[in-house]
Amino acid sequence: MTKIIRRERLVPNIHLLEVEAPEMARRCKPGQFVMLMPDERGERIPLTIADWDAEKGTVSSVFMAVGTSTQKLALLKAGDELPVYAGPLGKPAEIEKFGTVLCAGGCYGIGAIYPIVRALKEAGNTVYTLIDVKANFLMYWEERLKRYSDEFFVSSRDSFFDCKEYIPNVLEKVLQKSKLDRVISIGCTYLMYTCSEATRPKGIKTIVSLNPVMVDGTGMCGACRCTIEGRTKFACVDGPDFDGHAVDWDELFYRRKSYFEDEIRSMCYWEKESLLKE
Amino acid sequence: MADKKTELSPELKARQKAGFIEEWRKEMRKAIPVKERMKMPRQKMPEREADERNKDFEEVNLGLKAKEAVIEAKRCLDCANPQCVAGCPVGIDIPTFIKLIEAGKFSESARKLKETNSLPSICGRVCPQETQCEEVCNLKKATGVPVAIGNLERFASDVERMEGDVFIPKIPPSTGHKVAILGAGPAGLTVAGELAKKGHQITVFEALHMAGGVLVYGIPEFRLPKKILDAEIDYLRKLGVEFRMNFVVGMTATLDDLKQEGYEAFFVGTGAGLPNFMRIPGENLIGIYSANEYLTRVNLMRAYDFPKYDTPVFPGHRVAVLGGGNVAMDSVRTAKRLGAELAAIVYRRSRVEMPARIEEVHHAEEEGIEFHFLTTPTRFIGDENHKVKAMECLRMELGEPDSSGRRRPVPIEGSEFIMEVDLVVVSIGNSPNPLIGQTTPELEIGKWGNVEVDWDTMATNMEGVYAGGDIVRGGATVILAMGDARVAAGEMHKYLNGSG
Ligand SMILES: Cc1cc2nc3c(=O)[nH]c(=O)nc-3n(C[C@H](O)[C@H](O)[C@H](O)COP(=O)(O)OP(=O)(O)OC[C@H]3O[C@@H](n4cnc5c(N)ncnc54)[C@H](O)[C@@H]3O)c2cc1C
Ligand SMILES: Cc1cc2nc3c(=O)[nH]c(=O)nc-3n(C[C@H](O)[C@H](O)[C@H](O)COP(=O)(O)OP(=O)(O)OC[C@H]3O[C@@H](n4cnc5c(N)ncnc54)[C@H](O)[C@@H]3O)c2cc1C
Ligand code: SF4
Numbered sequence: 001m002t003k004i005i006r007r008e009r010l011v012p013n014i015h016l017l018e019v020e021a022p023e024m025a026r027r028c029k030p031g032q033f034v035m036l037m038p039d040e041r042g043e044r045i046p047l048t049i050a051d052w053d054a055e056k057g058t059v060s061s062v063f064m065a066v067g068t069s070t071q072k073l074a075l076l077k078a079g080d081e082l083p084v085y086a087g088p089l090g091k092p093a094e095i096e097k098f099g100t101v102l103c104a105g106g107c108y109g110i111g112a113i114y115p116i117v118r119a120l121k122e123a124g125n126t127v128y129t130l131i132d133v134k135a136n137f138l139m140y141w142e143e144r145l146k147r148y149s150d151e152f153f154v155s156s157r158d159s160f161f162d163c164k165e166y167i168p169n170v171l172e173k174v175l176q177k178s179k180l181d182r183v184i185s186i187g188c189t190y191l192m193y194t195c196s197e198a199t200r201p202k203g204i205k206t207i208v209s210l211n212p213v214m215v216d217g218t219g220m221c222g223a224c225r226c227t228i229e230g231r232t233k234f235a236c237v238d239g240p241d242f243d244g245h246a247v248d249w250d251e252l253f254y255r256r257k258s259y260f261e262d263e264i265r266s267m268c269y270w271e272k273e274s275l276l277k278e
Numbered sequence: 279m280a281d282k283k284t285e286l287s288p289e290l291k292a293r294q295k296a297g298f299i300e301e302w303r304k305e306m307r308k309a310i311p312v313k314e315r316m317k318m319p320r321q322k323m324p325e326r327e328a329d330e331r332n333k334d335f336e337e338v339n340l341g342l343k344a345k346e347a348v349i350e351a352k353r354c355l356d357c358a359n360p361q362c363v364a365g366c367p368v369g370i371d372i373p374t375f376i377k378l379i380e381a382g383k384f385s386e387s388a389r390k391l392k393e394t395n396s397l398p399s400i401c402g403r404v405c406p407q408e409t410q411c412e413e414v415c416n417l418k419k420a421t422g423v424p425v426a427i428g429n430l431e432r433f434a435s436d437v438e439r440m441e442g443d444v445f446i447p448k449i450p451p452s453t454g455h456k457v458a459i460l461g462a463g464p465a466g467l468t469v470a471g472e473l474a475k476k477g478h479q480i481t482v483f484e485a486l487h488m489a490g491g492v493l494v495y496g497i498p499e500f501r502l503p504k505k506i507l508d509a510e511i512d513y514l515r516k517l518g519v520e521f522r523m524n525f526v527v528g529m530t531a532t533l534d535d536l537k538q539e540g541y542e543a544f545f546v547g548t549g550a551g552l553p554n555f556m557r558i559p560g561e562n563l564i565g566i567y568s569a570n571e572y573l574t575r576v577n578l579m580r581a582y583d584f585p586k587y588d589t590p591v592f593p594g595h596r597v598a599v600l601g602g603g604n605v606a607m608d609s610v611r612t613a614k615r616l617g618a619e620l621a622a623i624v625y626r627r628s629r630v631e632m633p634a635r636i637e638e639v640h641h642a643e644e645e646g647i648e649f650h651f652l653t654t655p656t657r658f659i660g661d662e663n664h665k666v667k668a669m670e671c672l673r674m675e676l677g678e679p680d681s682s683g684r685r686r687p688v689p690i691e692g693s694e695f696i697m698e699v700d701l702v703v704v705s706i707g708n709s710p711n712p713l714i715g716q717t718t719p720e721l722e723i724g725k726w727g728n729v730e731v732d733w734d735t736m737a738t739n740m741e742g743v744y745a746g747g748d749i750v751r752g753g754a755t756v757i758l759a760m761g762d763a764r765v766a767a768g769e770m771h772k773y774l775n776g777s778g
């Protein structure tokens with residue numbers, strides 16, 4: 001059992017989960033993820049590691065409450081225990097001195113991209129950070145991202161930020177002005193896809209952190225298979241980071257939606273079982 | 279890679295002989311003449327009706343009753359030269375355990391089994407006896423019908439467990455040596471038990487959240503109930519074995535990290551967890567699972583009880599399972615239980631080449647599974663939602679024998695046809711799990727991704743590191759995994775004593 005140290009709402013629908021996992025905390029690298037189960041009847045789900053503290057022995061993730069597992073997680077509090085918490089899994093993000101790197105994140109990816117921003121800066125890169133939020137009140141971790149960013153951009157549809165744009169539009173604008181050596185994008189699939197498409201014409205290497213459905217997260221089942229340059233890869237062990245220009249996005253979109261009806265059934269059942277009883 | 283039967287070793291021969299000449303055995307042999315014994319019919323394993331059992335996940339076989347078990351035990355001729363022992367990969371003292379059943383000493387019989395087989399209640403259920411001990415049983419040579427050794431093995435260990443009479447050996451004082459077992463499959467569990475009994479301090483590191491390896495995520499409840507496995511794990515806990523679940527060696531900590539933490543000897547039992555795919559067009563369509571994914575969803579994650587449990591699985595009305603081994607049988611019978619109208623095995627060779635246990639094939643047939651032999655898919659066809667709706671298949675015929683000695687299937691030109699399916703389970707084998715090799719650069723890995731060992735000692739090229747089971751053999755069997763483990767445990771004990 002893994003003890004929760006903190007579970008707190010960052011912004012509506014997005015939460016921070018910090019757990020006690022000293023062994024893991026010593027080994028985490030940017031871009032890796034954990035597999036966890038919110039309770040004994042839960043599903044094993046992957047969450048990217050958004051931060052860790054080797055001294056304190058804790059590991060954190062940021063998650064968006066979208067379905068049964070994440071809704072269950074959102075109701076847990078400090079002191080509660082998770083029956084499954086395994087990791088760190090997946091290949092770490094490639095961190096080198098590339099030159100100028102733009103990190104693009106949205107929704108849970110704002111948190112998930114933070115260790116990469118930090119590591120890239122520490123490796124001597126010029127780091128541009130581009131964050132997508134639907135509205136200003138959905139922004140979080142702005143301060144800590146800015147600390148490691150040479151430039152900080154926001155794309156939003158909210159008049160609070162004086163830009164009413166989606167992330168690829170802002171990315172294209174940055175591309176016109178500056179020479180980028182690499183783009184790294186984490187967040188919902190659509191965001192990663194559009195970022196990859198935005199950089200494709202100029203051929204700028206774009207790394208995405210793929211999020212297919214997973215079961216074990218250790219290479220045992222093949223649920224997470226994705227097609228990269230025509231070849232099948234297991235995202236949990238061969239990735240999760242891949243070249244965004246080589247990903248078969250269509251396949252990823254439809255595979256992620258495989259269980260759409262079951263997910264709704266699951267949520268209705270769980271709400272009726274646990275929430276309405278009280 | 280699995281090896282065939284061997285001659286009895288001198289020690290085994292001596293042990294057999296010692297049991298054979300004991301007074302009670304002599305008397306028992308005299309009590310019923312051989313001719314009489316040979317006339318007794320093989321006791322049928324009681325099983326649930328096919329039509330009832332193919333709708334749920336309860337165990338199919340009910341187990342022999344005491345009366346039946348004693349009769350079955352009487353069929354055993356207690357041979358002077360028991361071939362069955364040579365046929366058993368771990369050399370179980372078969373005549374002695376069977377004669378103890380005949381004498382009504384069931385728990386004693388179970389203890390006899392445990393001298394050589396750490397997991398008899400499991401092996402009694404899943405071993406391919408028909409190609410091992412029962413194949414070479416002298417009674418089979420004489421009458422055509424061997425002693426039901428597997429059923430008796432299951433009987434003795436079930437009685438011991440059900441009567442709560444499980445013998446916990448006295449553990450010698452701690453040796454202070456720390457041993458790390460990587461993987462909680464049958465191989466790892468066996469080493470854990472053997473070395474704990476010697477007083478070493480054992481920690482089992484397991485990537486998943488439940489111990490048992492394939493026994494818990496692969497083999498379904500209807501063939502191996504979880505409570506059997508739970509009892510075995512419980513037994514190990516009582517021996518003082520510590521389990522660290524959700525610990526992925528190589529990721530959570532590497533083998534070298536564990537060495538730093540003071541572990542002196544290691545056993546790598548991480549199995550053959552990497553599923554093979556067909557590599558044909560359309561394989562990533564929705565509704566195409568590896569057998570590992572399908573069975574893990576259903577067994578480990580309990581998708582059969584969705585939505586009470588959160589993990590879903592596609593129900594499938596027309597299900598094709600590709601392959602002909604135990605894994606394929608388990609998958610197709612699972613599909614039937616989840617309500618499939620058509621649950622079919624699609625296998626590129628013919629019936630006789632199927633590697634599955636005969637009992638599973640019979641059970642599958644009774645449960646209404648269809649078999650399409652000499653058939654292989656060439657591509658999968660999806661609907662507008664990218665969900666599989668059909669597969670194109672080719673008919674095959676058998677040609678010359680290949681390297682495995684089985685006749686090679688060759689496609690018949692122009693024999694393409696379409697089979698409508700909405701769920702496909704690919705069950706064409708697994709490869710060794712690459713994680714340990716990738717994160718332990720020093721460890722010697724063979725060309726199939728297997729860990730290389732010295733077969734006499736199960737030692738790898740790294741000092742103090744041993745390996746066994748599917749990680750060295752590729753997909754093999756529970757009993758072979760356990761046999762490797764016992765050899766490794768003996769050597770590890772020697773190693774620890776030498777280094778201590
Ligand atoms: C490597 C990786 C890292 C991820 N990191 C994060 C993160 O840091 N924060 C975050 O909020 N989300 C992350 N995700 C996505 C997250 O795992 C899913 O949102 C979560 O599983 C949804 O589960 P649910 O039961 O709440 O929702 P559901 O209602 O079950 O599903 C909602 C959506 O989530 C996806 N999903 C469902 N089950 C799984 C599963 N077992 N594995 C993966 N995706 C699934 C489906 O595509 C579905 O459309 C990551 C996914 C991957 C593969
Ligand atoms: C569906 C199915 C049916 C079968 N039916 C039969 C049968 O009827 N009869 C028979 O004899 N055999 C059968 N087999 C084969 C048999 O189960 C295997 O040969 C046997 O389980 C091998 O044991 P093992 O201990 O080597 O590996 P496994 O049982 O595979 O166990 C390996 C364990 O190691 C863990 N692991 C892997 N990597 C790591 C890591 N890095 N860190 C920590 N832990 C890790 C895995 O999670 C797993 O729990 C079947 C197999 C399957 C899949
Ligand atoms: S070979 Fe058959 S008859 Fe002879 S001892 Fe073994 S089980 Fe009994």
Ligand code: FES
Binds near residue numbers: 215217218223235237
């Ligand atoms: S999640 Fe099972 S192989 Fe990747």
